[in-house]
Amino acid sequence: MDRREFLSYTFWGACGLISLPSIIYGRNTYRTKFSYAVNLPYEDAVRLWVPVPENTSYQKLLHMEVKTNASYYELTADRVYNAPILYAEFKGGNENKSLEVIFDVEYTDRSVDMSKLPKNNGNIPDEVAFYLKPTDHVPTDGIVKEYADRITSGKKSQLEKVKAIYDWVVENTFRDPQVQGCGTGDVKSMLETGYFGGKCTDINSLFVALCRASGIPAREVFGIRVRASSLSKGISSVTKDATKAQHCRAEFYLGQWVPADPADVRKLILEERLSIDHPKVRQVREFLFGNWDAHWVAFNSARDFSLEPPLTSGEKVNEFMYPLAEVKGKLIDKYKLTFELSKYTILA
Template sequence: MQKLFITLLVVVAGFHAAWAWPGEVIKTLKAPAFNSTGIAFDGKNLWVADRKSDLIYCVDPTSGAIIRSIEAPAYWPSALAWNGSHLLSIDTKGGVPLSENYNATIYKIDPSNGHIVHFTAAPSANTSGVESDKGRLWSISPRESKVVMVNATDGTTIRSFPAPTRSSSALAYDGTYLWIVDPYNDKLFMVSPDDGTVIITTETPSPYVRDIAFDGTNLWLADSQTDSLYLVKTRDEHKYRLTNKRELYLNFTHFTTNFGPGKTTSLDVHIAIPEDRVNQKIIAKTRFEPAGYEIFNDRWNQKTAHWHVTDLQSGAHFEANMYVRADTWDITYFLFPDQVGSQRDIPEEIKTLYLADNEKFQLNNPIISNAVKEALGTEENLYYKARKLYRYVREHIYYEMVGGWNTAPEVLSRGNGSCSEYSFVYIALCRAAGIPARYVGAVSVRSDQARYDDVFHRWVEIYLPNYGWIPVDPSGGDSDSPAHQAAYFGAIKGRYIITTQSGGGSESLEWTYNANEFTQTEPKTFVVSESIGNWDVVK
């Protein structure tokens, strides 16, 4: 059996673009003490809570100098916030200095003398994080893994939604979005305050961020392991970040065998040719075997190497190979919904190609049109449209390889499908909602690099004005975790060589990807084709 060989060389040092990104450090200050657990900004100065000294320090954000300090309201001060006139502090022990006494209390403090002017029970006994929002408070209930909004006076819960991860523990509000920290996974999330949708995911600059605060433009982070305060960017002009460079070597083999008894009178094999993309660079000339092929270009501008074979006898086989060497990167887009353009900003050529209907998508089918109405309601923003459709697919389809690539209405009605069928449904919903969509197909480096890959992978790209084509993997993001869902919307790993980019119904690849073949045979002739992969790490 012929096999496809993917050879992977992992470059230990990740790719570091010269670009800036949300989460990039602007400034680092030494913390005022050795166990910083809370941070707030009052419009001029920073306030930093320290659990070991039981003090709250007023700090100059320019120099890091301590201006003064006040007593903490109790013995286990943690998160801090500023409500415009007073400090807010959570004490995780409820004022009782016992290690097992989790009874979190929120204190309102006079910043001039540290006096407590009000207190209320936190939403849960182990509440972490606090932020002020126009007479309401945001906090996190780790045990329930929820973000909770409460009345600032009596602690009544107003609404709640799932936290990005189970280890989310601190938050800040910038007036539009919540920013939430997961110190165990070193992640910083930008989250919709309406429903908890994770919009942006980036890394924290340090290993154990205990609290964060918004200063009107950027975020301050307090880390108790490095004893440092970090000022990090929330926005930057660059729209994506490349990390984790890989050097991939691919030998793609498509193998056709005629088991007879008749002959194959005509065989046409097409192998999709990968090209440079934002996170993929072909670094050597792509080679093909055997000779005698031609380059074919379909209506989607997808190039394939094409072999035409006649009279393949019973017992004979034909093998076509492609050899590719590429650098790839993980890519993460920083998608700000307010910066996504409107439908009128989409180029007409893209609308013509990638809003078109066909037999696979059936945009006017009631199953599709009703799903779009149910998912979107009155939503107008293209980003939120795409996210709501992404959620709809997750809530109405579960992953199962049941065979065949059925139409989008059939898959949605049936309620299950493979990565290809998830892609067809999502493309149909996006196009019906006015969002251009296409699919890409790739050869995948699996987690176990000693076994073969005969499944491959397909996902979607949508066009968002001001950003361009954005990867969305609706089957990969099928999870209850908001952070996991976000990891597959506007981001893709570099463990693929992407070979195919199509709107579907190609003259050469039809609805498949990576490779395709067309055969004509004599009666009662059995022909089998396969593309199979093996890979090893180059030592």
């Protein structure tokens, strides 16, 4: 099959004609300019950390412009994942603390020809083997290992195992709209309680943990939706306001990093009220194992890590998909900061 071919299908269903999305296998290039703006109504001193789009094989930050009355700001990165961070400090005594940053990003669709992947990893580079390690929220032993062994039982190759894990996650989880933000991605808690409902960080962290427990490097990729999805407006309908458009995707490694997104399969099912056997779900489910459509910008894959500079408390943060801020050395709620005091806006 031509990997740049547009695929479009039409089916007759119980309610009549069913039109399925045109799926693009290839690497079309897109460019989006978007802004993050925040007003901090605090008299006390404030420290602010803002996630910045990373440079990858499929994405490039072309330009970044900062407008602020902060006393100090810098572009930095954490010491483990090299996640890019815009850090700012505001002195006390002034309630009018503001920052706006404009990002200009170029990015592509991602498409991997699964038929050309090795069935097993050979020598894994050290920087990739790092993503076999457990973190606080993504353990790989105990109940996680038990589930991974059960799901992959009888599968001989790593490619067979990762596909079995992907299918199990799609079939056994569900999107819970009551979960705040994108969820916490606490994999051990999900498995111990048997409650497999959540949002993208929960569902895709479960996929990542099960892959790692099976000896397959995997990682979450945290970012934000900046366009409508070509697969479904239920997945993303972003055109202007992206304040609540954060999204966590996933990758696994088989000779190269391969995109996957079981969480968006579950979002499609919820938002369009479709059954898991619906032709559109089957098509999108197949596509999101090895492909991403380009409607989203990546920030980082950092998990259970220390910011740079660190929080006053020295504590680690779970993930860095939302801006974070301290007032007088105390971390404020990230959802209040993002959803009430901040705004992400698509500019072009």
